[in-house]
Every structure is written in structure tokens, then in C-alpha cells.
Amino acid sequence: MKRRKLASWLLALALIGLGAEVGARLDDWACAGVPLLASPNRGRDLTLHDEHGFHGQPNGRFKKWKLNSLGFRSPEASPQPEPGMKRIVVLGASETFGLYETEGMEYPAQLEAMLKKHHPNVEVQNAAMAGMSLASMKPYWEQWASKAEPQYVIIYPSPMLYLTDKAPKPPSSEIPALEPLSMTERIRIAPRIRDGVRQAEWLKPLRQLYFQWKTRTSLAHHSEDGWIWSEPPADRLEQFSEDLRGLVRSIRAKGAVPMLITHANRSPSPPTSEYLGELEAMRAFYPRASPQVIAEFEVLGREAVKRIAREEVVRCIDAASKMTDDREAWFADEVHFTDAGARRFADIVAGALEPVLTGR
Amino acid sequence: MLFNSFVFLFAFLPITYVVFWLMRSAGPRYVWLTITGYVFYGYWNPWFCLLMLFSTLVSYLAGLGFLRWSGPAARRACLIIPITVDLLLLGFFKYANFLTETAGGVVEFLGWSWRPPRLDIILPVGISFYTFHTISYIVDAYRGTIKPTRNFFEFAAYVSLFSQLVAGPIVRFRQIEEDLENLGHADRTRWMSIGASFFMFGMVEKVLVADSLAFYVDHWLRHYDTLSTLGAWMAMLGYTFQLYFDFSGYSTMAVGLGYLFGLRIPINFNSPYKSLDPSDFWQRWHISLSTCLRDYVYIPLGGNRGGTFNTYRNLLLTMLIGGLWHGANWVFIVWGAYHGVLLCLHRLFGRWWDALPAILRQLGFFVLVVIGWVFFRAGSVTHESIGAADAPTSADSWTMAWSLLERMFVFTEGTLGQRPYLFGAFLVLAAWWSMAGPNVYDVHRDQPDRKLDELHLGFRWTLRHTIVYALAFGMCLAVLAGGRDSPFLYFQF
Structure with a gap:
């Protein structure tokens, strides 16, 4: 009897696994149009490294993320703006590309909807790429994004990306060879479970414990003096500033008008106790920076953006100072927006663009 | 939670x-x-x-x-x-x-x-x-x-x-x-199997059916002011089925959870889209609410005692209160009044209506229900669904309701939402299940005369249940892990 019960439980578990895999494939097919037998992969499906450098995969698609023929996350558009059309290109990292927002609710999409109410001849192209630092943005702009010939380019740079172990640098000019997908990469339920665990609010304490352990392990391997920053690293800030300056000049050189936005965060600066845990968890990605250093570096990054805007005489939208009223509702994590946050952010940017578009 | x-x-x-x-x-x-x-x-x-x-x-x-x-x-x-x-x-x-x-x-x-x-x-x-x-x-x-x-x-x-x-x-x-x-x-063992079976059945209704429909409905209705006549009908049909499977699924899960703890929670849905007339509908849709309204509002108001006028007045008042219970918005009151009027009309012309073939009555009344849901959906308008920057107001609800009704009844050229053929196929499946297929009570009834509160007496868990529910549970987990928002529609009430 016991053996029969055990067999029945094992059968149930195996069927749950099978059902989960089938369900993941059916769900991807029904909601994102992914072929049932395909093995989607975010990196391969959304990005491409070829003779034009590292850029978005034209017509690429992965789950809710869909790119147009220009390799941008926007509705289909002609390679160059139609006569009379004002094209705005937005450059940035995952905060701009969109991560947690519902499809079509990422801030560039909402910005376009808001602007179109009064300016039907304006289009916004979301040319951001997840994880892209300013160091990679300049070659990306020069080799790829500038081909869209925008009149305006909005840059939303993420200072935090300069706190990685090694300083960010442009992608290699060598085109990497594609490696075949592993077995685990072919199982479609696996990334869902991983994402579910990453995003579950109730698992937050466990996740923080894991990140703390990971950080401790990482720190144990680097006992040398100066590896851990006791204050925001000046050389990284300098590099951030210079990369931004270089990008602004490059945009100008191509005949477009650059505009800058200061980076907004969920945690205030200095961080209050309720945000320390989350910032501490970010050490899994930035092990050399304590929560205080991360927060201070973000503040200095914002100041650098404003300073460069002044020096280069470009418009600066100080969104960071206006995203502080309802942090919990606007941010899904330290830097990424919720639908409501993206709406608020787009509203701020649209307000700042109004005088530009009306020529005031 | x-x-x-x-x-x-x-x-x-x-x-x-x-x-x-x-x-x-x-x-x-x-x-x-x-x-x-x-x-x-x-x-x-x-x-x-x-x-x-x-x-x-x-x-x-x-x-x-x-x-x-x-x-x-x-x-x-x-x-x-x-x-x-x-x-x-x-x-x-x-x-x-x-x-x-x-x-x-x-x-x-x-x-x-x-x-x-x-x-x-x-x-x-x-x-x-x-x-x-x-x-x-x-x-x-x-x-x-x-x-x-x-x-x-x-x-x-x-x-x-x-x-x-x-x-x-x-x-x-x-x-x-x-x-x-x-x-x-x-007795735990007596309740466990039927509880688990009800819970899983409800989960399939909610996660696999309602949420799949919701994905399309939300997308289509986000751009309701650009929909064509066909698009508006498809979106509203989608919402009609989504609402039923969402709420019925939730209620079935609730009944299943009740069983798991030895409590028999009463039936709340009994295939409402199989209704032939308004009075039949309210004996099948959200039964726990309609019986409460009957016992605590309609009957204390006088019910059908006191003449024709008073009966109609009581019906209308009861349905208005039912509408207002659903939400603080005039469109909910209109929705309640609409159903009140349908109930009155059925009392007036019931003899003629009942003479029609059953299939005509079912389809005809179903269309009337879909029209009512336009107000209901407009009352649940959110920021996201209309893409507005400000908080939605009653005016937003009215705009949405009139725009949809106009598009449904005045031929309008416009667009369809994404993947119309697949959405259409989902609609056909959902229509079959809700208008002709079995509900949870049909599935669990071992004898035609088995009373609803005695279903557990005739239910036996078999290998077939293990296979079907394990596969379905896995599929539900995959959809849930997909990270789409899937709140229950009735939470807002």
C-alpha cells in the first residue's frame, strides 16, 4: 500500500514537471508568439554582435520584449524619419529598455503616447539596451543608433554600472562565435522558476541572506588593501563623466540635440534603514561597494550629469529629484520602474520636452 | 495574498x-x-x-x-x-x-x-x-x-x-x-480529495482560462477607442468570459479550500451563461450575493407582495443596490438598473419570451448580458487600461462605456487587437465551456439526484484525477511563474 502511494506521488511530481514545461511553452506561444519547439534565449534573441558592433537584434523578440526592424523596442518605424516627423531616440540601460513594466508601459512608450496628444508628428524610439553603460553607449550610438537620424537624443545614464569589479569598457571589436545552447537553456520552465524566485516579495529575506553569503564569499577572495571602496571611487566617477561628455559630443557631431536625465533611485540618499538590505543585496553585482558607497556614488553621478549638461550647454531633466514622493509605488527594485513609476517618469520627461518641441 | x-x-x-x-x-x-x-x-x-x-x-x-x-x-x-x-x-x-x-x-x-x-x-x-x-x-x-x-x-x-x-x-x-x-x-481524509479536486478545477478556470483571456482582453481594451465593430464585440466577449471564469474559478477554489478544512461553502456559480432569461441568470450568477439581496433587501422591501407597481419598484431598487454594492461609480448603478429593467421586462413579457426556442432565448439573453458588462468593465477602468496619466474618474468610465457601445452597434472601421485569430479561437473554446460545457458541480456529481452539499459522499479520487490534475497544476505553475499580473477581478469590489 505504501509503495503504491509513493509511486502515485512520484508519478504526480513527474507529471507536474511535464505539465510545467508544456504550460511554459503554450503560454509563451499564446502570449508572445514563441514557437512551441523553439529555445528562446534573451541574449541571442534580443542582441546581435556583428560588423555594426553590439546592438539590438532587428525584429528580435523574447517574451514581452519585441524589437522593430531598427533593433529598437518601439513600434515599427522607417529607417530614417519621415518628412515632417520629429524623431527622439532614448539611450539608456534596462531602466529605459523596460524590465518589470507591462508591455507598452515602459517609459519611452508612455512618453510617446503623452507627446503625441499635442505633437502628433513626434515619435520616440527606445534604443536602450539592458546593462549598457556609457562606455558601450558611444560606439553603439556611432555605429548603430545614429543611423536612425534622430533630431533629439535623450540619455538616461546609470552611474551604478561604473561600480562593477572591473571598470566598464566598450565591447570588443571582435565578433564572438555563437555557442550551442546547453540542455538547461532549452528547458523553458527553468528561467520562469528563476525569475519567480528573484521577484517573489515573500522570498526577499531569503534572497538577501543568499546575496549576503555571496558577497562574503566574493570578499573573502579579495583581501588586498583598497579593493573594497571606503568612499565613492573618484576614478570611476571621472570615467563616467568623461564617457558621458564623449557621448554628448558625438551626438552633436552627428547633428542631433542631446538631452540628459539624472538617474532616479528607490532609496533616498543617505539610505534609510529600510533600504539598506536591498542595497546590501546589490553587492552581489557590485561587491566592492558598500550600500553607503553605492548611494553616494549615485548622488555624485547625478551631480556629474548636471555639471556636464552645464558645461556642454545641453538640457538636463532632473528627474531624480522628482521621483521621491512615492518610492514604493514607482520602483519595482532599486532602479527599475513599475508601470506607475514609468508613467510618472514619462510625465516628467514629457513636461521638460514641451518647450523644446514647441520651440520656446 | x-x-x-x-x-x-x-x-x-x-x-x-x-x-x-x-x-x-x-x-x-x-x-x-x-x-x-x-x-x-x-x-x-x-x-x-x-x-x-x-x-x-x-x-x-x-x-x-x-x-x-x-x-x-x-x-x-x-x-x-x-x-x-x-x-x-x-x-x-x-x-x-x-x-x-x-x-x-x-x-x-x-x-x-x-x-x-x-x-x-x-x-x-x-x-x-x-x-x-x-x-x-x-x-x-x-x-x-x-x-x-x-x-x-x-x-x-x-x-x-x-x-x-x-x-x-x-x-x-x-x-x-x-x-x-x-x-x-x-474527518480529514473524507474532505481532502474533494477539496483538492475543487481547488484544482478552480485554478484551471482562473489561471489557464481567465488569465489567458485577460492577456488579450486587457490589450484590446487598452486601445478601445480605436477598435472596429468586430474588435469591440470580440473584446467584450472576451471580457464576458474572462469575468465568469475569473470569479467562478475563485469561488470554486474557495469552495475547495472550505472542504479542505471541513467546511461546506455554498455554490456561487451554476453555469450562468446557460441562462434563458434574467431571473434564471440571477439564480446562477454570484448566487450568494443574489440570495442575500433577495433575503435582506427585496423581501424586506415587500418583495412581490403589494401589487405590480410595488414589485417592479422593489426589483429595481434591489438591483440598484446590487449595482452600487459592486463599486462607487455611476456606471455600476446603471449596470444594476439595466438588470433591474431586464427583470421587470421579463415579468411583463415573460409569456412571449418563454414561447421562443430555448437556443434563441439563451443566445438572445447572452447578448443582453454582454451589453451589461460594457458598463461593468467601464466601471473597472484603470490608469493602465486607458493609458491616462491622471487618476480615472467617472467621466473616464462613461467615455469608455459609450465609445464601446457605439462601436458595437454602429458599424465602425477600426482595428483589431493583437493576434485576432488566436483570440477568436480562445473565445470559441470559452464559449463552449461556459455555455454548453460542464461546471464543477456537474463534474463532481456521481448521481443526477445527488444534493450539492453531499457531493463529498460520492466522490472518489482515482488515478485519472492524479494524472489530469498533476498536469494541470504544472501548467498553472508555469503560467504563474511567467510573472503576469493576475489579480482576481472581484477583489476590487
Whole structure:
């Protein structure tokens, strides 16, 4: 009897696994149009490294993320703006590309909807790429994004990306060879479970414990003096500033008008106790920076953006100072927006663009 | 916390279940169900637990009052005071802004300029449901239909029972009084299989059907002002089926959860889209609400006694209140009035209507239901669904309702939403299941004459159940892990 019960439980578990895999494939097919037998992969499906450098995969698609023929996350558009059309290109990292927002609710999409109410001849192209630092943005702009010939380019740079172990640098000019997908990469339920665990609010304490352990392990391997920053690293800030300056000049050189936005965060600066845990968890990605250093570096990054805007005489939208009223509702994590946050952010940017578009 | 969330499925439910059955008598089980009910509710916003506790205390004390005093004045006080308190709480949290907005509109109509301030009130989840629970307890105690309990935790467990706490069914104390009394003797194995089967059935309805439809419906209705006539009909048909499978799925899960803890929660849906007329519909749709409205509003108003005019007036008033119960928005009132008018018309012309072939009556009435849902959907308009930057207002709801109705009935060239063929195929499947297929009670009934509250007596778990439900559970987990938002539509009421 016991053996029969055990067999029945094992059968149930195996069927749950099978059902989960089938369900993941059916769900991807029904909601994102992914072929049932395909093995989607975010990196391969959304990005491409070829003779034009590292850029978005034209017509690429992965789950809710869909790119147009220009390799941008926007509705289909002609390679160059139609006569009379004002094209705005937005450059940035995952905060701009969109991560947690519902499809079509990422801030560039909402910005376009808001602007179109009064300016039907304006289009916004979301040319951001997840994880892209300013160091990679300049070659990306020069080799790829500038081909869209925008009149305006909005840059939303993420200072935090300069706190990685090694300083960010442009992608290699060598085109990497594609490696075949592993077995685990072919199982479609696996990334869902991983994402579910990453995003579950109730698992937050466990996740923080894991990140703390990971950080401790990482720190144990680097006992040398100066590896851990006791204050925001000046050389990284300098590099951030210079990369931004270089990008602004490059945009100008191509005949477009650059505009800058200061980076907004969920945690205030200095961080209050309720945000320390989350910032501490970010050490899994930035092990050399304590929560205080991360927060201070973000503040200095914002100041650098404003300073460069002044020096280069470009418009600066100080969104960071206006995203502080309802942090919990606007941010899904330290830097990424919720639908409501993206709406608020787009509203701020649209307000700042109004005088530009009306020529005031 | 949602029934279809991982925290519920893998932490809350297993812990609650195991600890509950480790307890041997009714007393500790009442306490445990109360604690878990408050944890379940507080997971959303702990401060509103105090509100539920207050409402519970007031009604419990009223029950004790009925036991202590037999004089009519004292009994009337025990009836009126707690109901007034409950309704004031509900009125403040749910209707304050609606009333001030309406007053502002009236003042503006009279030519004065006054914009009332919008109060920053958060509507406590489920307040409409547990207020109905407590009010029905007080009224039934006053009428002598039930004997109020002296055991505070028995009553608190009834009000805060997590399975029906935030979105119903509206369970009256008398309906589970017997099971609550026998909670100490409940037999786990007897309830487990049917409970699990109901829960899984509901999960399939909610996660696999309603949420799949929701993905398309939300997308199509986000751009409702660009839809063609066909697009508007398809979107509204999608919403019609989504709403049914969403709420029916939730109710079925609630019934299943009730079974798991030895409590028989009454039926809430009985294939409503198989209805042939309005009165049939309200005996099949949200049955727990419609019977409450009948017993606590329609009959006290006089019901069908007192002549034709009074009957129609009572019907209309009852349905208006039913509409208002759903939400503080004029479109819900219009939706209620619409169904009130349909009920009156059926009373007037029922003889002719009933002479039509059944298939015509079913399809004809179904179309009328779909039209009603336009107002219902417009009342649930959100920022996201209309892409607006500001908070939606009644005006947004009206704009949406009229625009959709115009597109449905005046030929309009426009667009369809994404993947219309696949969406169309989903609609056909959903239409078959809801209009001709079996519901959860049909599936679990082993004999045609088996009573609904005795289904467990004839149910046997077989290998077929293991295979089907394990596969379905896996599929549901995959969809849930996909990260799409899938709140229950009725949570907002």
C-alpha cells in the first residue's frame, strides 16, 4: 500500500514537471508568439554582435520584449524619419529598455503616447539596451543608433554600472562565435522558476541572506588593501563623466540635440534603514561597494550629469529629484520602474520636452 | 495574498492545513482559523486587520445582546446599532469620494462652482464581503434564524475565514453553522480529495482560462477607442468570459479550500451563461450575493407582495443596490438598473419570451448580458487600461462605456487587437465551456439526484484525477511563474 502511494506521488511530481514545461511553452506561444519547439534565449534573441558592433537584434523578440526592424523596442518605424516627423531616440540601460513594466508601459512608450496628444508628428524610439553603460553607449550610438537620424537624443545614464569589479569598457571589436545552447537553456520552465524566485516579495529575506553569503564569499577572495571602496571611487566617477561628455559630443557631431536625465533611485540618499538590505543585496553585482558607497556614488553621478549638461550647454531633466514622493509605488527594485513609476517618469520627461518641441 | 500566488500555495496553505489537522478539537481550530485569516488579510495591509477586528467585535457583541435581552427595544438596538456602524464604515471607505464627487457635480449643475477635495482613502480589500457576512449574522440572529454563538473565536473564524474573506462567496453563518459546530470531529481524509479536486478545477478556470483571456482582453481594451465593430464585440466577449471564469474559478477554489478544512461553502456559480432569461441568470450568477439581496433587501422591501407597481419598484431598487454594492461609480448603478429593467421586462413579457426556442432565448439573453458588462468593465477602468496619466474618474468610465457601445452597434472601421485569430479561437473554446460545457458541480456529481452539499459522499479520487490534475497544476505553475499580473477581478469590489 505504501509503495503504491509513493509511486502515485512520484508519478504526480513527474507529471507536474511535464505539465510545467508544456504550460511554459503554450503560454509563451499564446502570449508572445514563441514557437512551441523553439529555445528562446534573451541574449541571442534580443542582441546581435556583428560588423555594426553590439546592438539590438532587428525584429528580435523574447517574451514581452519585441524589437522593430531598427533593433529598437518601439513600434515599427522607417529607417530614417519621415518628412515632417520629429524623431527622439532614448539611450539608456534596462531602466529605459523596460524590465518589470507591462508591455507598452515602459517609459519611452508612455512618453510617446503623452507627446503625441499635442505633437502628433513626434515619435520616440527606445534604443536602450539592458546593462549598457556609457562606455558601450558611444560606439553603439556611432555605429548603430545614429543611423536612425534622430533630431533629439535623450540619455538616461546609470552611474551604478561604473561600480562593477572591473571598470566598464566598450565591447570588443571582435565578433564572438555563437555557442550551442546547453540542455538547461532549452528547458523553458527553468528561467520562469528563476525569475519567480528573484521577484517573489515573500522570498526577499531569503534572497538577501543568499546575496549576503555571496558577497562574503566574493570578499573573502579579495583581501588586498583598497579593493573594497571606503568612499565613492573618484576614478570611476571621472570615467563616467568623461564617457558621458564623449557621448554628448558625438551626438552633436552627428547633428542631433542631446538631452540628459539624472538617474532616479528607490532609496533616498543617505539610505534609510529600510533600504539598506536591498542595497546590501546589490553587492552581489557590485561587491566592492558598500550600500553607503553605492548611494553616494549615485548622488555624485547625478551631480556629474548636471555639471556636464552645464558645461556642454545641453538640457538636463532632473528627474531624480522628482521621483521621491512615492518610492514604493514607482520602483519595482532599486532602479527599475513599475508601470506607475514609468508613467510618472514619462510625465516628467514629457513636461521638460514641451518647450523644446514647441520651440520656446 | 492571492490563492494563485506562490506564497499561498507553497507556504500559507500547507502550514495552515498541517497545523489545523494536528489540532484535535474545535476550540483550537477556531483560534487557528482566526489567526490564519488575519495573517492572510494582513499580508495585504496589516492596519486593516484592526478594521475587520472592530467589525467582528461589534457584531459578536450584538449576538450576545440577542442572547441576553428579549425585549423588542433592546433587540432592535442590537440590530440597528451594529448595522449602522458596519454601513458607516463601508460607506466611508467605499463611497465617500463617490458621494462628494456626485455632490460636486450637482452643485456645478446648479451653476455654482465647487470642486470637492478628493479624499486619499484606500479601499480595504474585501470590505464589501465581510460587511455582508457580519450584517447577515446580525439580521439572522434578530430574526431568530440562527442562535448567536457565545464562542468569540467561532464567530471570528467565520468572519475571517480566509477562503471566503476577500472575494466571497458571501457565506451566511447559518450555512456553515453546522460544520463549524462539528469542526472538532471533522474527518480529514473524507474532505481532502474533494477539496483538492475543487481547488484544482478552480485554478484551471482562473489561471489557464481567465488569465489567458485577460492577456488579450486587457490589450484590446487598452486601445478601445480605436477598435472596429468586430474588435469591440470580440473584446467584450472576451471580457464576458474572462469575468465568469475569473470569479467562478475563485469561488470554486474557495469552495475547495472550505472542504479542505471541513467546511461546506455554498455554490456561487451554476453555469450562468446557460441562462434563458434574467431571473434564471440571477439564480446562477454570484448566487450568494443574489440570495442575500433577495433575503435582506427585496423581501424586506415587500418583495412581490403589494401589487405590480410595488414589485417592479422593489426589483429595481434591489438591483440598484446590487449595482452600487459592486463599486462607487455611476456606471455600476446603471449596470444594476439595466438588470433591474431586464427583470421587470421579463415579468411583463415573460409569456412571449418563454414561447421562443430555448437556443434563441439563451443566445438572445447572452447578448443582453454582454451589453451589461460594457458598463461593468467601464466601471473597472484603470490608469493602465486607458493609458491616462491622471487618476480615472467617472467621466473616464462613461467615455469608455459609450465609445464601446457605439462601436458595437454602429458599424465602425477600426482595428483589431493583437493576434485576432488566436483570440477568436480562445473565445470559441470559452464559449463552449461556459455555455454548453460542464461546471464543477456537474463534474463532481456521481448521481443526477445527488444534493450539492453531499457531493463529498460520492466522490472518489482515482488515478485519472492524479494524472489530469498533476498536469494541470504544472501548467498553472508555469503560467504563474511567467510573472503576469493576475489579480482576481472581484477583489476590487
